[in-house]
Amino acid sequence: MFFIMNEEEEDEEGDSHEEVTEGTVELKTLELTEDAAIELKTMTRFSSKGTMKLKGWIRQKEIVILIDSGATHNFIHQSLAVDLKLGMEQHTQFGYTIGNGTRCKGKGICRRVEVKLEEITIIADFLAVELDSIDAVLGMQWLDTTGTMKIHWPSLTMSFWNGGRQIILKGDPSLIRAECSLRTLEKTWQEDDQGFLLEWANMEVETEDTYKTDKKEKGDEADIPMIRFLLQQYTDIFTTPKGLPPKRDIDHRILTLPNQKPINLNQATVSDKFPILVIEELLDELYGAAVFSKLNLKSGYHQIRMKEEDIEKTTFRTHEGHYEFLVMPFGLTNAPATFQSLMNQVFKPFLRRCVLVFFDDILVYSSDISEHEKHLGMVFAVLRDNQLYANHKKCVFAHSRIQYLGHQISKAGVEADEDKIRSMVNWPRPSDVIELRGFLGLTGYYRRFVKGYSNIATPLTKLLQKNAFKWNEEAETAFVRLKVAMTTIPVLALPDWSLPFTIETDASGSGLGAVLSQRGHPIAFYSQKLSQRAQAKSIYERELMAVLLSVQRWRHYLLGRKFSILSDQKALKVQPQFQKWLTKLLGYDFEILYQPGLLNKAADALSRVEPKIELHEMRTSGIVDISVVCEEVDKDEELQKIVAKLKKEQEVGGKFEWENGRLLYKGRLVLPQTSSLIPRLLHTFHDSVLGGHSGFLRTYKRMSGELYWQGMKNDIKKYVD
Numbered sequence: 001m002f003f004i005m006n007e008e009e010e011d012e013e014g015d016s017h018e019e020v021t022e023g024t025v026e027l028k029t030l031e032l033t034e035d036a037a038i039e040l041k042t043m044t045r046f047s048s049k050g051t052m053k054l055k056g057w058i059r060q061k062e063i064v065i066l067i068d069s070g071a072t073h074n075f076i077h078q079s080l081a082v083d084l085k086l087g088m089e090q091h092t093q094f095g096y097t098i099g100n101g102t103r104c105k106g107k108g109i110c111r112r113v114e115v116k117l118e119e120i121t122i123i124a125d126f127l128a129v130e131l132d133s134i135d136a137v138l139g140m141q142w143l144d145t146t147g148t149m150k151i152h153w154p155s156l157t158m159s160f161w162n163g164g165r166q167i168i169l170k171g172d173p174s175l176i177r178a179e180c181s182l183r184t185l186e187k188t189w190q191e192d193d194q195g196f197l198l199e200w201a202n203m204e205v206e207t208e209d210t211y212k213t214d215k216k217e218k219g220d221e222a223d224i225p226m227i228r229f230l231l232q233q234y235t236d237i238f239t240t241p242k243g244l245p246p247k248r249d250i251d252h253r254i255l256t257l258p259n260q261k262p263i264n265l266n267q268a269t270v271s272d273k274f275p276i277l278v279i280e281e282l283l284d285e286l287y288g289a290a291v292f293s294k295l296n297l298k299s300g301y302h303q304i305r306m307k308e309e310d311i312e313k314t315t316f317r318t319h320e321g322h323y324e325f326l327v328m329p330f331g332l333t334n335a336p337a338t339f340q341s342l343m344n345q346v347f348k349p350f351l352r353r354c355v356l357v358f359f360d361d362i363l364v365y366s367s368d369i370s371e372h373e374k375h376l377g378m379v380f381a382v383l384r385d386n387q388l389y390a391n392h393k394k395c396v397f398a399h400s401r402i403q404y405l406g407h408q409i410s411k412a413g414v415e416a417d418e419d420k421i422r423s424m425v426n427w428p429r430p431s432d433v434i435e436l437r438g439f440l441g442l443t444g445y446y447r448r449f450v451k452g453y454s455n456i457a458t459p460l461t462k463l464l465q466k467n468a469f470k471w472n473e474e475a476e477t478a479f480v481r482l483k484v485a486m487t488t489i490p491v492l493a494l495p496d497w498s499l500p501f502t503i504e505t506d507a508s509g510s511g512l513g514a515v516l517s518q519r520g521h522p523i524a525f526y527s528q529k530l531s532q533r534a535q536a537k538s539i540y541e542r543e544l545m546a547v548l549l550s551v552q553r554w555r556h557y558l559l560g561r562k563f564s565i566l567s568d569q570k571a572l573k574v575q576p577q578f579q580k581w582l583t584k585l586l587g588y589d590f591e592i593l594y595q596p597g598l599l600n601k602a603a604d605a606l607s608r609v610e611p612k613i614e615l616h617e618m619r620t621s622g623i624v625d626i627s628v629v630c631e632e633v634d635k636d637e638e639l640q641k642i643v644a645k646l647k648k649e650q651e652v653g654g655k656f657e658w659e660n661g662r663l664l665y666k667g668r669l670v671l672p673q674t675s676s677l678i679p680r681l682l683h684t685f686h687d688s689v690l691g692g693h694s695g696f697l698r699t700y701k702r703m704s705g706e707l708y709w710q711g712m713k714n715d716i717k718k719y720v721d
Helices: 078-083 140-146 182-188 208-218 225-233 279-286 308-314 335-346 369-385 418-425 433-444 453-462 473-487 539-553 576-585 626-635 637-647 678-687 696-704 712-720
Strands: 017-019 024-027 036-038 051-058 061-068 075-077 095-098 103-105 108-116 121-129 136-138 150-152 157-162 165-170 291-296 316-318 321-323 355-358 361-366 396-399 401-404 407-410 413-416 501-507 511-518 521-529 562-567 589-594 617-620 656-659 662-665 668-670
Touching: 051 165, 075 078, 078 121, 121 140, 136 140, 225 369, 225 396, 279 355, 279 407, 291 369, 291 401, 335 355, 361 369, 361 401, 369 396, 396 401, 413 418, 418 433, 418 473, 433 453, 433 473, 453 473, 453 511, 453 521, 501 539, 511 539, 521 539, 539 562, 539 576, 626 637, 626 662, 637 656, 637 662, 678 696, 678 712, 696 712
Parallel strands: 024 121, 036 095, 061 136, 075 121, 501 562, 562 589
Antiparallel strands: 017 024, 051 061, 051 108, 075 136, 095 103, 108 121, 150 157, 157 165, 291 361, 291 396, 316 321, 355 361, 401 407, 407 413, 501 511, 511 521, 589 617, 656 662, 662 668
16 A cells, blocks of 8 residues: 655646747746655556546657646656757756655756647646656646646546637546556466566554644644744743643543532623724735744633732632632633733734734734744744743644635635535534524625625525524525535635725615625625615615615725726616715715626626616715825824824824824824815815705714814814804
8 A cells, every 4th residue: 555645735826827829838937945746656657546648749759648636746757858858957956755755856857848738738847757657747737727627537538728718638548557456456366477566665554643743843834944943942932831730631620519600700890892803804914925824822811810819709619629710711701802902912013014813813924934934033032022822733834825713815815714614515404593593603704705695695594583493495595505605705815905996786676785806806795685674775775775885894995095886777876865875975085887787797696677867987086185185194293293103103192093104093084183175075074965064963973984183073063053
């Protein structure tokens, strides 16, 4: 029995080759950053599953080519490279591993070898090695460039698209030598037959303890010298903290006396309203990152000591006497807020620059490995200085793709965790409301990935009403549709703040849908089920609701930037009864463009009412010129003092923030008290058609929702009066 090693890599999204001529594919220059791997059977005359042999040509010489999904790179027979004078770079040193774990030394690299197949020509780099009955191997280095590929191994056919045309490759069955089991071979043996031993190896079953020990000693970072060296410098932060309970092979619990529960501290505790971060907003900070590390603190809450005067408050009785918590226990009302506050405090200089922290999960992200080494060193130093300890078993270092907070993160974007998708697909049919809530809770966590989630889930959410649970055909259809939707969710791009945003909206009789995108790549989906009252509204109002709610949903992306809204409703016009909707969009710089339903791929395909009056485009100019605001803030001495403190990470009274070159107060755009824009703003929010000469309170609420300046309330009151 042989162990076959398949090494798969996640490449960056996008083409990894460029077309030279029609039917010709040129791969990027090969850079050996890791060991190559090739299956053992590839080195012999046998074929196996996941491989296909066919004929090809190099410099008009017919060769046998193996397409092998188990090979990490492209390989060519050394003797063939010499015979054809392919110009081997022998000074390039590399090693490769065959399926039985044997390490071999490569002979060199052949650059830009032109290989002709039946329907396509490939120009790529090949590693020169010793092969047997085949001349060349096309591995994952080439397979990854073909995009979506359909393969039918029984018929030895594979198809993919290249340059706008479909390429179909067919294997040659005459080149295959099938393998058979030893038992089958014994049945065909005759007394005079000769057998040859290809290779043998001692078998050693790897136990779970062996795997854990090896994993702890080597870790995923073992192949990166700079990361391994860094971990050796900070071994102390991965040791068991002094004072914490020792590791035990079995769980241990302390039994309290009957009817003697611990004091309910939560009822007597003043709740700390510390803001817990939104995961979606955290992940938006990762644009441009390509290398990731994840650290998990060991028993996070227990690394915080209780105040001396509060220890006695945690007392509880047992058969063996009284016990008290010396460290912060789980279950306290303010435990999550206290822990998150501590993490934010110690990592404040690095938050959203190279570090994300969500309770005890720390993510370090960088654009390249050298920068990542520096960032990891800074994080390790913070942990050491604050006597915080990490759990090495749960830490992952220097990966291009990583699992974090239920998402798979890479340079390509964000996608749902495969394990969670598998759980949703395998979820049994709910038999009661509790099981249905569990299913909708899990799928709802990933609703930003699913177009029209609320519309799909509506038949299921109806069953959550009191005494309404009765599984029917409609519920079964929605249950299956939701599972299918979860298996086809896309990779969501991370926002590039230098590019404009686009919102595509749509409305049906039962719900609203929208997608936020950049250059056609989705960043987030949004859907909202309509109430019975909202369902009775006209199509125009429902379309305006979709626009308004989607803009409010993604406000943190759009405020201060120009963006486009695409709608398939031609008659999206302003009428007096709809002015209340658009007044809520004052302060945003956007334009609404008509897009036919057939092209509106981001929103659900919904039936539309033919409008009588057509308006192909509507533009709304932003009433705040951001460049003017920035200039005026730069000239205001008081505001500049605040900006300077924010840039130095110093505490500033109030809720001021410095974000993307703008000064914000509680999320609102800050203007100088003497800004030249204030008179025009007052006129727009009060005197214009959209303002509708509203009273002081309504005008103030509209303006204070987006803007702020000192003395704003008094200025508005004087103007309205």
